[in-house]
Amino acid sequence: MFAYFLAALPHFLAYFASAAALAALFLFLYSMATPHREFALIREGNTAAACQLTGTFIGFCIPVAMVIGHSVNLADMLLWGLVAGLVQLAVFVVIARFLFKAISDRITEGCVASGVFVGGMGLGMGILQAACMVP
Template sequence: MLDYFIATLPHFLAYFAVAVGLAMAFLALYAMATPHREFALIRDGNTAAAIQLTGTFIGFCVPVAVVIGHSVSLADMLIWGALAGLIQLAVFVIVARLLFKEISQKIDQGCTASGVFIGGMGLGIGILQAACMVP
């Protein structure tokens, strides 16, 4: 059993490092793509921004986790992980730019309902993505 652990540890470390890198890249791109500044708002105690970003982040991580379990290589995982990130960005664009144009301003103002709505939409879409990304 210890031999198996030692033999598979490099694979774990590689997938984990790539997954963390993908997650950091997603957070950076998402924060740049939204009109409000989530990290500054969170530092200032804005619960709406924290809920929105957390839900969206989990909505990204769920499909990436599923893909890790089913991918055939790191490149495969990267491609599907990038797609998960693009879909999460699209969710924000569709909700905040097309359906509810003032929702970003409401998050700036600390409207928790707006943060819960966008975070929940991101989480829900992430769960659907995860189900669809299994061959």
């Protein structure tokens, strides 16, 4: 049992470190791609921005977690993780450009409904893509 643990530990560390780096990269790129600055707004106590970013982040993490369990190797996991990030960016673009053009302004103003909507859409799409990423 202990020998198995020692043999599996490097794989765990590699996947976890890669997933954490991918998650940090996603948060950075996503926050740079949106018109509003989520982290600054959250520091100011903006609940709408917190709901939006949290839902989107969970919507990213769910498919990455699914892919970790089913990927054939680390590169496979990273590629599908990039797909998960692109889907989350696409969700925001579709909402902000086609459905509710002022949603970024509404989040900046602290409209919790807008933040929950964007975060919820990101979470829902993350669940759907996680289901699609299983071979």
